[in-house]
Amino acid sequence: MRVSFVGLGYVGLTTAVCMAVKGFRVTGIDVDIGKIDLIRNGKPAFKEPGLEKLLSRVTSAKNFRCSTEYSDILGTDITFITVGTPSRQDGSIDLTQVVKASKNIGEALAGSSKPHTVVVKSTVVPGTTKSHVRQALEQASGRVVGEGLNLCVNPEFLREGNAVKDTFKPDRIVIGDDWGGAGRVLLNLYRKFYGGRMPPIIRTNTVNAEMIKYASNVFLAARISLINEIANVCQHIPEADVTLVAWGVGLDKRIGRHFLNAGLGYGGSCFPKDVKALTAYAKSLGYHPAILEAVEKVNSSQPYKAVELAENLVGELSGKKAAVLGLSFKPNTDDVREAVALKIIDRLLEVGCSVAVYDPVAMDNVRRVYGGKLAYASSAEECLRGADFCIVATEWDEFRKLKPRDFRKHMRNPVVIDGRRIYDPEAFSKSLRYAAVGLGNK
Ligand code: NAD
Numbered sequence: 001m002r003v004s005f006v007g008l009g010y011v012g013l014t015t016a017v018c019m020a021v022k023g024f025r026v027t028g029i030d031v032d033i034g035k036i037d038l039i040r041n042g043k044p045a046f047k048e049p050g051l052e053k054l055l056s057r058v059t060s061a062k063n064f065r066c067s068t069e070y071s072d073i074l075g076t077d078i079t080f081i082t083v084g085t086p087s088r089q090d091g092s093i094d095l096t097q098v099v100k101a102s103k104n105i106g107e108a109l110a111g112s113s114k115p116h117t118v119v120v121k122s123t124v125v126p127g128t129t130k131s132h133v134r135q136a137l138e139q140a141s142g143r144v145v146g147e148g149l150n151l152c153v154n155p156e157f158l159r160e161g162n163a164v165k166d167t168f169k170p171d172r173i174v175i176g177d178d179w180g181g182a183g184r185v186l187l188n189l190y191r192k193f194y195g196g197r198m199p200p201i202i203r204t205n206t207v208n209a210e211m212i213k214y215a216s217n218v219f220l221a222a223r224i225s226l227i228n229e230i231a232n233v234c235q236h237i238p239e240a241d242v243t244l245v246a247w248g249v250g251l252d253k254r255i256g257r258h259f260l261n262a263g264l265g266y267g268g269s270c271f272p273k274d275v276k277a278l279t280a281y282a283k284s285l286g287y288h289p290a291i292l293e294a295v296e297k298v299n300s301s302q303p304y305k306a307v308e309l310a311e312n313l314v315g316e317l318s319g320k321k322a323a324v325l326g327l328s329f330k331p332n333t334d335d336v337r338e339a340v341a342l343k344i345i346d347r348l349l350e351v352g353c354s355v356a357v358y359d360p361v362a363m364d365n366v367r368r369v370y371g372g373k374l375a376y377a378s379s380a381e382e383c384l385r386g387a388d389f390c391i392v393a394t395e396w397d398e399f400r401k402l403k404p405r406d407f408r409k410h411m412r413n414p415v416v417i418d419g420r421r422i423y424d425p426e427a428f429s430k431s432l433r434y435a436a437v438g439l440g441n442k
Contacts, residue, residue: 001024001077001189001192002024002025002026002076002077002078003016003019003024003025003026003027003076003077003079003080003189004026004027004029004072004073005026005029005079005082006029006073006080006081006083006101006104007081007083007097007101008028008029008030008032008036008039008045008066009030009046009083009084010048010158010335011082011121011156011163012028012080012082012083013028013044013045013051013055014048014051014158014163014164014167015080015082015156015158015167016028016064016080017051017054017055017064018164018167019193020058020061020064021054021057021058022192022193023063024189024192024193025063026063026064026065027065027067027072027073027075027076028064028066028067029066029067029068029069029070029072030068036066036067036068039055039066040059040066042055042056042059046333046334047333047334047361048160048161048163048164048333049161049162049164050164050165051163051164054164070107071108073108073109073116074108074109074114076116077116077117077185078117078118078119078186078189079105079116079117079119080119080121080154081098081101081102081118081119081120081122081133082156083100083101083122084097084122084269085097085122085124085273085277086273087272087273090280091276091277091280092276092277092280092284093124093128093273093280093281095124095128095132098120098122098124098128098132098133099133102118102133102136102140103139103140104140105118106138106139106140107140107141109137109141109143109149110140110142110143113148114148115149115150115181116149117150117151117152117182117185118133118137118149118150118151118152118182119151119152119182119186120133120151120152120154121153121154121155121156123155123214123270123274125214125277125278125281126207126214127207127210129151129152129206130206130207134151146179146180146181150179150181151177151179151182152175152176152179152182152209153175153176153206153210154173154174154176154209155174155176155210155212156213157171157172157216158170160268160330160332160333161330161331161332161333162332169197170199171199171200172199172200173190173199173200173201174201174209174212174213175201175202176203176204176207176209177203177205178205178206187201213274214274214277217270217271217275218274218275218278220271221271221274221295222291222292222295223259223260224259224263224265224299225265225266225294225298225302227242227260228263228302228438230242230246230438231262231263231437231438232305232437234438234439234440235437235439235440236440237440238440238441239440240438240439240440241425241438241439241440242437242438243438245438246261246262262421262437262438263395263419263420263421263437264302264303264305264306264393264420264437265298265299265300265302265303266340267330267339267340268329268330268337268339269329271299272296272299272338273338275292275295275296275299276296279292279293302340303340303343303344303347303393304343305419305437306344306393306419307347309436309437310322310389310391310417310435312435313389313415313433313435314388314389314415317348317352317353318351318352318353320353320354320389321353321354321355321356321388321412322348322353322354322355322387322389322391323355323356323357323377323383323384323387323389323390323391323411324341324344324345324355324356324357324358324383324391325358325359325380325383325384325391325394325396325399326341326392326393326394326395326396326399326420327339327341327342327357327358327359327362327363327365327366327394328341328359328361328394329341329394330395331394331395331397333361334359334361334362334364334365335365336365339362339393339394340394340419341393341394342366342369344391344393344419345357345370345374354375355373355375356374356375356376356382356385356387357375357376357377358376358377358378358380359394359396360396360398363376380398380399380402380406384411385410386410386411386412387410387411387413388411388412388413388415389411389413389415389416389417390407390411390415390416390417391417391419392416392417392418392420392422392423393419393420394420395420395422399422400422404416404427404428404430404431405431407432408432414433415432415433415434416428416432416434416435418434418435418436419436420437421436421437421438423436
């Protein structure tokens with residue numbers, strides 16, 4: 001079975017490469033020629049553990065090729081749509097890339113009567129596949145969905161930083177199909193891909209499949225905002241500590257311990273836009289989703305808790321030198337889209353701090369945003385040098401290893417704001433001035 005992917009970002013490239021590793025002949029298409037050139041030279045345009053190695057393996061085995069030409073999908077049997085679905089100004093989903101990709105796929109298939117299956121893997125609001133995608137495909141191809149042209153939706157759940165592992169071992173596969181043919185073809189493909197280790201499969205209609213993706217992301221985002229809300233209350237209770245509270249809560253089997261780490265909120269390319277998109281979508285149906293709005297509201301103010309804590313310990317921040325450790329929206333990725341660190345940096349610059357930053361992999365992406373406005377350090381130690389306070393914004397493992405003496409040795413004024421709760425409050429409070437999200441005053 002030959003497979004093509006339209007959109008070679010985090011989802012498209014990772015899935016395409018993993019399929020090629022399993023022996024499928026894979027074609028990747030992207031409109032960004034710079035990205036295609038990088039990939040052809042064995043370099044993903046982003047950092048994802050294990051991906052570069054697999055890319056070079058499949059490129060030398062010649063079962064992965066990429067281009068900017070949509071006509072290349074003609075040589076394949078299945079095309080996955082993996083383009084972006086960003087937010088519009090009002091938070092609603094922007095389907096421009098999805099519709100354009102569908103139209104281009106349709107045009108490429110117009111001259112052919114060969115069966116072809118199109119799979120929507122991008123995250124789209126309910127109804128998109130059977131309205132926008134179907135319409136664009138049918139209009140551009142002159143073919144009819146359900147009659148040799150198959151269409152289904154198969155949302156993606158991989159996590160950046162763990163994308164390769166998640167692709168080989170997902171929790172579940174969701175297939176939404178209103179016409180029958182595509183679901184069977186896709187199931188067949190996944191049987192070949194996973195062999196005897198088939199993950200649980202949910203087969204349903206397109207709207208349920210689309211909604212499962214949103215409901216999952218919104219649920220996870222809500223857990224983060226809820227534990228952060230509890231952290232914010234704890235901060236006002238002398239001697240309370242949200243880390244211990246969360247531990248006790250998580251031992252309840254009905255709740256579970258995952259996604260109970262209080263901190264500075266969620267970022268990245270998915271949770272923020274998906275919460276906003278589902279909110280806008282619900283409103284367009286005449287329903288006001290109060291909890292979804294609250295999830296977003298708590299999250300949007302959470303990064304600034306770090307700045308407030310710094311002000312509490314340092315006083316007036318204007319003219320002070322800040323060190324920000326961790327810039328990517330979470331560890332093990334260089335993705336800084338909607339990263340909490342960037343909101344903190346913006347606020348620090350606004351109040352007149354000079355800001356030094358360090359991240360193990362995301363420095364180039366941040367340099368592209370801020371240019372000469374920041375000091376870019378080549379290590380955590382260099383970032384801390386001469387600083388009046390430090391904010392830990394992303395919980396990279398290398399920051400967990402830092403001891404109070406490392407901060408004392410390099411900083412002018414050893415003040416640590418632990419935005420991700422990675423340090424022992426007792427050990428740190430003993431030897432420097434330390435504040436953390438969800439930690440009540442003594
Ligand atoms: P991305 O922005 O990293 O990649 C999208 C790619 O599509 C880019 O390379 C872009 O150049 C390309 N593109 C845009 N328009 C195109 C067109 N008309 N034809 C061909 N290529 C085109 O996006 P991503 O993070 O990989 O996300 C893709 C989709 O998957 C989104 O809907 C997202 O919500 C969803 N998703 C993302 C993740 C994640 O962790 N990133 C996880 C699950 C689901």
